[in-house]
Amino acid sequence: MTDAASRRRALENVRVVDFSWVRAGPWATRWLGALGAEVIKIEWPENERGRLPSTTTPQHLEVNLNTSGNFNDTNVNKKSLSLNVRSAKGLEVVKRLIAISDIVIENFSSRVLRNWGLGYDVLCRIKHDIVYVSMSGYGHTGRNHHYTTFGPVAQAVSGLTLLSGLPDKPPAGWGWSYMDDTGGMYGAMCALAGLYHRNTTGRGQHIDLSQMVASIPLNGPALLDFTVNGRGSRRAGFPPGNRAHWPGTPLLNNYRGPTVAPHNAYRTHPGGYNDWCVIVCHDDEEWQRLIQVMGSPSWATSEIFATLTGRLQHQEELDQRIEAWSMTLEKYQLTEQCQSGGVRALPVQSAEDRVEHDPQLRHRKMYSPIEHPALGQHLVQNAPFELSRTPALNHSPSPLIGQHTQEIVEGLLGYSHEELCSGFADGTFWPANRTRFHYMEEMLR
Amino acid sequence: MTDAQPTPGPLAGLRVLELADEKGQFCGKLLGDLGADVVKIEPPGGEPSRRVGPFLDDVPHPERSLSFWYYNTSKRSITLNLKAAYGRQLFRSLAAAADVVLETFPPGFMASLGLDYELLCQQNRRLIQCSLTPFGQTGPWRDYLSSDLLHMAAGGEMASSGYDEADVPNGPPVAPGGGNAWHMGCHYACMAILAALVDRTLSGQGQYIDASIHEACALTTEAAIASYVYRGEVLRRQTGRHHAANHTPRTQFRAKDGRYVCALLGGRLNPRFVRNLADLLDTYGMAGDLRDPKYQDPAVIAESTSHIIDDLVANFIASLPAEEAYHAAQERGFTWGVVRAPEDLLDDPHLHDRGFWKQVEHPELGRSFTYPGEAAIFSDSPWQLSRRAPLIGEHNLEIFCDELELSRAELVVLAESRVI
Numbered sequence: 001m002t003d004a005a006s007r008r009r010a011l012e013n014v015r016v017v018d019f020s021w022v023r024a025g026p027w028a029t030r031w032l033g034a035l036g037a038e039v040i041k042i043e044w045p046e047n048e049r050g051r052l053p054s055t056t057t058p059q060h061l062e063v064n065l066n067t068s069g070n071f072n073d074t075n076v077n078k079k080s081l082s083l084n085v086r087s088a089k090g091l092e093v094v095k096r097l098i099a100i101s102d103i104v105i106e107n108f109s110s111r112v113l114r115n116w117g118l119g120y121d122v123l124c125r126i127k128h129d130i131v132y133v134s135m136s137g138y139g140h141t142g143r144n145h146h147y148t149t150f151g152p153v154a155q156a157v158s159g160l161t162l163l164s165g166l167p168d169k170p171p172a173g174w175g176w177s178y179m180d181d182t183g184g185m186y187g188a189m190c191a192l193a194g195l196y197h198r199n200t201t202g203r204g205q206h207i208d209l210s211q212m213v214a215s216i217p218l219n220g221p222a223l224l225d226f227t228v229n230g231r232g233s234r235r236a237g238f239p240p241g242n243r244a245h246w247p248g249t250p251l252l253n254n255y256r257g258p259t260v261a262p263h264n265a266y267r268t269h270p271g272g273y274n275d276w277c278v279i280v281c282h283d284d285e286e287w288q289r290l291i292q293v294m295g296s297p298s299w300a301t302s303e304i305f306a307t308l309t310g311r312l313q314h315q316e317e318l319d320q321r322i323e324a325w326s327m328t329l330e331k332y333q334l335t336e337q338c339q340s341g342g343v344r345a346l347p348v349q350s351a352e353d354r355v356e357h358d359p360q361l362r363h364r365k366m367y368s369p370i371e372h373p374a375l376g377q378h379l380v381q382n383a384p385f386e387l388s389r390t391p392a393l394n395h396s397p398s399p400l401i402g403q404h405t406q407e408i409v410e411g412l413l414g415y416s417h418e419e420l421c422s423g424f425a426d427g428t429f430w431p432a433n434r435t436r437f438h439y440m441e442e443m444l445r
Numbered sequence: 446m447t448d449a450q451p452t453p454g455p456l457a458g459l460r461v462l463e464l465a466d467e468k469g470q471f472c473g474k475l476l477g478d479l480g481a482d483v484v485k486i487e488p489p490g491g492e493p494s495r496r497v498g499p500f501l502d503d504v505p506h507p508e509r510s511l512s513f514w515y516y517n518t519s520k521r522s523i524t525l526n527l528k529a530a531y532g533r534q535l536f537r538s539l540a541a542a543a544d545v546v547l548e549t550f551p552p553g554f555m556a557s558l559g560l561d562y563e564l565l566c567q568q569n570r571r572l573i574q575c576s577l578t579p580f581g582q583t584g585p586w587r588d589y590l591s592s593d594l595l596h597m598a599a600g601g602e603m604a605s606s607g608y609d610e611a612d613v614p615n616g617p618p619v620a621p622g623g624g625n626a627w628h629m630g631c632h633y634a635c636m637a638i639l640a641a642l643v644d645r646t647l648s649g650q651g652q653y654i655d656a657s658i659h660e661a662c663a664l665t666t667e668a669a670i671a672s673y674v675y676r677g678e679v680l681r682r683q684t685g686r687h688h689a690a691n692h693t694p695r696t697q698f699r700a701k702d703g704r705y706v707c708a709l710l711g712g713r714l715n716p717r718f719v720r721n722l723a724d725l726l727d728t729y730g731m732a733g734d735l736r737d738p739k740y741q742d743p744a745v746i747a748e749s750t751s752h753i754i755d756d757l758v759a760n761f762i763a764s765l766p767a768e769e770a771y772h773a774a775q776e777r778g779f780t781w782g783v784v785r786a787p788e789d790l791l792d793d794p795h796l797h798d799r800g801f802w803k804q805v806e807h808p809e810l811g812r813s814f815t816y817p818g819e820a821a822i823f824s825d826s827p828w829q830l831s832r833r834a835p836l837i838g839e840h841n842l843e844i845f846c847d848e849l850e851l852s853r854a855e856l857v858v859l860a861e862s863r864v865i
Contacts, residue, residue, distance in 0.1 A: 010644035023667065035640045055690075056671045069675025070668040120824075137780075141822065142798035147775040151667075152686065152696065153782035156707040157771070161685065161784050164606055164621035170697060171705060171784055172619045175605030175680075175688040176667035185632040186820050192639035193479055197455035197826045199646035205825035213801060214820035218628055219787040220515035225499045226788040227815040228511055233786040239622050242594060242603075253498030255512070256593050256622045257467060263594060265603065265617045273681070276618055278598040344590040346599040348618050351673035351680070354601055354663050363584035366660055367670075379674050384630075384660030385575075385637040389652035390644050392637070 009036025010390040014195065015101040017094070018042065018078065019085075020187075021049045023177060024151070024211060025107030025135050026074045027184025032103070032191060033077025034383055034392040040101075040408060041078045042085060042094060043401055046431055050074070051401065058375065065401045066374040066437070073380050075398035076370065081409070082402030082430055085116055089428045094118070096413050098126045102198075103191050107135035107183075107211075110145040120206040129204035131194035135187045139210030149211050151177020158215030159222070162233060166241045167249070182218075183211040221255045242278065247315040258282060261311040262290070264319050265348060266326040268334055276348035277331045279322065279338065284308065286343060293341035294325050332357065355379065372397035405429050406443040420444070454480020455826040459642070461545040462486055462536075463520065464527075467494045467624070468658060469549040469577045470516040472631035476545070476638065477519030478819060479828050484844060485520045486536070488527075489863050491837040501810075507837060508809075514834045518805065518816065522835030523844045527558055529864045538849055540565045544651075545638055546574040552582045562653045573641045573651040577634040581657035591658070596626030600662025605669055607682030609695075618682060629665050630658030685784075694754050697784070700767035705784035708762065708774065710754055716741045719753070725777045731761040791815070805833045841865055 014037040018029045026041075033039040045065060054068035061067045081097075084090040095118075098104060104123055106113055113119060113134070123130045134140055137149030155161045155174055165172035190207040198204050216223075225231045233239075237249025244256060244263040253259050260282055268275045281287040284307065291300045299321050304310045311318055326334055331347035338345035347353065354361055361367070367379035375397075383392040409415045409429070421444050423429040430436055459481040463473040470485075470492075477483035485492070494516070495507035502509075526532040537560070540546060546565065548555060555561055555576075562574045576582060579591035597603050602625075603618035610616075634656040641652050663670075669688060672678040680688035685697030685707065698706050710722075723735040735757055739745045746753070762770050771783035783789075790796060799822065806813040819828040845851045845865065859865040 008644075008648070010640040014643075031636060056668055056675045058675050070671035073668075073671045073674075138795060139799060139822065142795040144775070144795040147795075148778070148780045149782070150709060150780055152707050152709065153780055156705075156782035156784045159785050159787035159790060160621070160623070161707065162786050163623045164619055166608075166613065166616075166619065169608065169613060170699070171685050172607055172621075172682075173685040173697070173707075173784075174602075174621055175607065175682055175686075176669065177687070178621075178625075178665065178667075181665045181667055182628070182632060185636060188636050189475070189632070189639060190821050190823075192636065192643055193455040193828075194823070196639060196643050196646065197823075199643060200458075201826075203825050205823055207821050207823050209821035210799075213796070213799065216787075216790060216796075216801070217817045217820060218625060219623060220817060221499065221512040222623065222787040223790070223817050224511040224515050224814070227791070228501055229499060229503065231499070232788040234788075242617065242620050253512075254622060255499075256624055258497055265594075265598065265620070274604050274618070274679070276598070276603070278594050278603075278620075280592045280594055282592070339586075339589045342590070344592050344595055346589070346591070346595040348598045348603045349601055349663075350604040351601060351666070351669040353604075355670065355673055358599070358663075360580050360584045360586035360659060361663060364581055364657065364660060366663060367674075375675070379670075381664055381670055383637075384633045384658075384664055385654050385656035386581075387637055387641060387652055387654055389648075389650065390641070392640070 008390055010387065011035040011037035014038070014103065016040065016103040016105060017098055017101045019104070019106035019108065019113070020135065021107065023050065023074060023180035024183035025105060025187060026050060027181060028135065028187030028191065029105060030074060030077060031188045031392070034394055036390065039078040040097065040404070041075065041080045041399065043080055043082050044084055045082065045401060045434060048401070061375070069375060069378065072372055072375055072378070072398040076380055076394045077396055078399055079404035079408065080399035080401055081405050084428055087428055089423065089426070091117060093409065093413065093428070095126050097408070098123060098130065101127065101130070102195065103131045103133065105133040105135065105187060105191060107187070109148050110136045110138065110140045124204070129198050129202060131191060131198055131204050132206045133187055133191045133194065133209060134206070135183060135209045135211065137211050139213055140208045151180040151183070154179040154183070154212040154215050157212050159219045159233070160215050163219070163222070163239050165239050167237050167239070167246050179211055179215050183214055186214045243315065245312055247313070251312065259312070260308060261315045262318055262322055266319070266323040268326050268331040269329055271327065274348055274350045274353065275331055277326055277334045277345055278348065279326070280344040282344070287311065289342045290338070293338055293343055297325070368394070370394060370397050373400060400437065400439060402430060402437070402440060451829065451831065452827055454478070454828060455823060456481040457826070459544045460484065460542065461547060462539055462543045464546070464548040464550065465577070466492060466549050467497065468579070468627055468630060469547055469634065470494060471627055472577060472634045473520060473547055474516050474518055475631065475635045478830055480826065483520040484539070484840070485517060485522045485835065486525050487522055487837060489524045489865060515816070517834035519831040520835055521840035521843070522838055523841050524838035524865045526864050527560070531859070532864045533558055533560060535845070535849065536560060537565070537568065540572060541568045543569070543572060544642070546572065547577065547634070547638070548574070549577050552576070552578055552587050566651060569651070571645060571649065571651045573638060573645065573654070575634050575638050575654040575656055577630055577656045577658065579657070580659045582655045586659070593624050593626045594620050596658055596662045597621070599659060600626065601666045601669055602662060605666050605680060605682060605688040609684045612684045626658060626662050629661040630656065633661040694750060698759050698762040700762050700765055700770055702766045704767035706762045706767050706770050707782045707784060708758055709780050710758065714746050714750060714753065715743060716746065719746055721777065725774060725779065726757060726761050728773065729761065729764065731757070731764060733757045803830050805830060807833050809836065838865065
């Protein structure tokens with residue numbers, strides 16, 4: 001850590017004005033921060049969404065603006081400026097900040113920044129080469145730009161939800177906001193592409209990202225099957241659960257790679273809620289290896305399973321047989337036996353499994369402790385890649401709300417201490433009638 | 446896509462060499478659609494991902510894979526056998542002038558050919574190489590086999606997705622389809638490459654990126670990790686909505702036409718919300734008792750959650766076609782969505798307003814097809830598909846003869862000896 005921490009980082013000297021809230025936007029700026037940018041989160045406690053409501057506050061702590069665990073993980077590597085942008089004075093402060101920044105990013109619905117008097121035309125006048133990334137639900141253009149999303153809505157409307165589930169059942173969908181995670185990735189990618197373009201041409205731009213629209217290209221092959229072949233996804237046997245193909249339905253590719261069997265999740269010993277393993281055989285050779293791993297039971301050498309088409313046709317029986325075997329092994333044991341026998345298998349892993357039991361994630365140091373002033377020391381999730389020269393690092397916990405107000409207002413923007421104090425008194429930096437946190441009192445001394 | 450010179454994308458002028466199969470081809474597409482010149486290096490005969498269906502008119506052929514078509518837009522293709530000594534020499538020549546190498550070989554494979562990053566960057570200090578592999582270059586699972594389904598299992602996607610007990614008793618964890626494990630890996634790899642490119646504009650130096658699909662998937666389950674880390678909770682799967690430690694009200698309702706609507710309500714039921722909800726339902730005469738002043742008391746709302754959701758909202762949605770319920774709700778400020786099939790999107794006027802759909806010409810077929818476009822509209826340097834996926838070795842002449850200055854006669858010899 002110390003060696004890596006001392007190294008140059010990719011976004012050194014890049015400053016980001018971060019209006020983002022809830023999850024998708026903050027997930028984008030988390031990575032810009034890890035890559036070395038100075039990310040200044042603009043927050044206001046009266047309409048804060050991301051810290052509250054919190055379902056991830058440790059049981060022994062009071063739920064308040066500074067105790068959400070998920071907020072902490074989503075907002076590492078940032079500073080917080082509490083500021084009422086909807087006041088004239090607050091707007092003036094944020095404009096001074098934008099004037100010395102590189103990126104403005106937000107994930108409000110489409111008209112919010114314009115209504116604040118911070119549309120792209122204004123941003124450009126303040127900083128001619130600003131990279132402005134808007135991450136709204138439906139984008140800033142198009143007749144439904146005023147529609148709003150959360151991850152599950154973007155997933156539903158874009159077709160992603162329908163890809164998940166068992167035939168003849170309601171869609172299972174995604175058990176979390178996949179498009180908040182992924183929308184965040186697109187936000188970060190857009191910011192970086194815009195920054196690269198600025199560094200090479202000297203020109204900024206507005207990047208109009210839409211969470212719903214960004215979901216659609218994740219259905220590419222299914223869409224082409226329709227636009228090219230006229231085949232829709234509302235059809236018997238789709239989606240095929242964890243299988244590549246649902247037995248007894250027309251033999252079609254289901255957009256998850258090759259159409260093969262076995263390709264499923266199987267229960268493992270001792271049969272608990274997450275005691276499952278997935279096994280996939282891409283060809284006859286891999287199937288022969290699985291037979292070996294299973295100890296060459298006589299059923300497996302039956303002719304009906306010898307060919308791919310036979311296995312697809314008799315998939316129901318095949319899966320039952322495999323599960324009878326998989327139930328005799330614990331999931332990590334089964335994984336180990338399969339993989340050392342050249343068979344594709346991995347355990348279904350809960351969050352606990354990933355944090356506590358996954359030997360690969362442990363080896364790769366996926367989770368490392370970080371100390372937070374209100375939450376104490378907890379693990380945060382690290383980058384899934386190593387950049388050899390400019391590492392992406394979680395260098396600081398999420399900010400307490402308004403923690404860096406003084407540092408930014410006085411230190412960075414050059415306002416006087418008196419101006420800071422009057423801004424607290426008149427409701428610019430904190431609602432005048434709201435109890436201040438102790439660190440704010442210290443700022444005002 | 447006209448003959449007029451298109452405005453260059455943000456990555457214009459960059460050369461990417463892509464040695465990627467199904468694991469990394471989407472990353473190459475992202476870079477290509479963002480304007481980079483992505484040269485896909487395929488083994489002679491073509492990349493195996495050309496064998497993945499569906500196929501044009503259901504005729505299997507390496508030039509007719511719709512999956513390959515989709516994931517390889519805006520790229521050129523050359524064929525090159527890296528196991529041949531001369532093939533490696535040609536690759537080194539290309540790498541000497543490239544900006545990015547993206548590869549998805551098993552760890553150690555490039556090094557075994559004498560093509561490891563240390564050697565490649567000796568001749569090109571600006572070179573960025575990203576190795577995107579199932580588990581990264583190190584660790585006990587480094588050499589494990591994988592697949593999309595395997596990553597969705599180990600990454601935690603499956604543990605979070607599935608059914609309420611009432612819908613599918615004792616149901617399995619469900620892996621959402623569509624090849625999203627590869628998407629997750631590619632998004633992070635793309636982000637890392639872009640960061641390295643930004644750094645290079647100032648430092649002048651490239652670097653090596655070791656990216657892991659398993660880690661990318663393990664990172665993509667929203668608050669699941671935080672729920673465990675901060676509260677020790679292991680979340681349970683629920684039909685069509687978020688995993689949760691304790692059962693939460695349903696959000697997915699069946700509409701009159703048998704389609705579903707995702708109607709987010711839980712946790713948002715306060716007096717103001719209920720008034721707005723009554724307005725929405727009342728438009729269709731379906732408000733029931735929701736206008737009763739008693740619902741201005743948060744305690745009454747809390748007691749009546751099941752009535753509001755399972756009776757009133759469920760009946761309201763059941764009385765309308767799903768699309769109508771969706772638009773009616775959104776127009777009144779409700780964050781609701783219709784559960785669409787991909788093909789339902791083709792008629793969405795909002796997407797047409799944004800110019801989302803692209804007509805992509807396939808000149809060899811004399812046809813053009815509609816492709817989904819880009820996630821975002823860039824005002825100064827468009828993100829846009831520049832061309833259909835390449836045919837196998839379609840650009841061998843352009844690259845080997847025009848750029849590397851081989852003669853056509855040499856090209857023939859190289860083809861005969863399976864170097865290209």
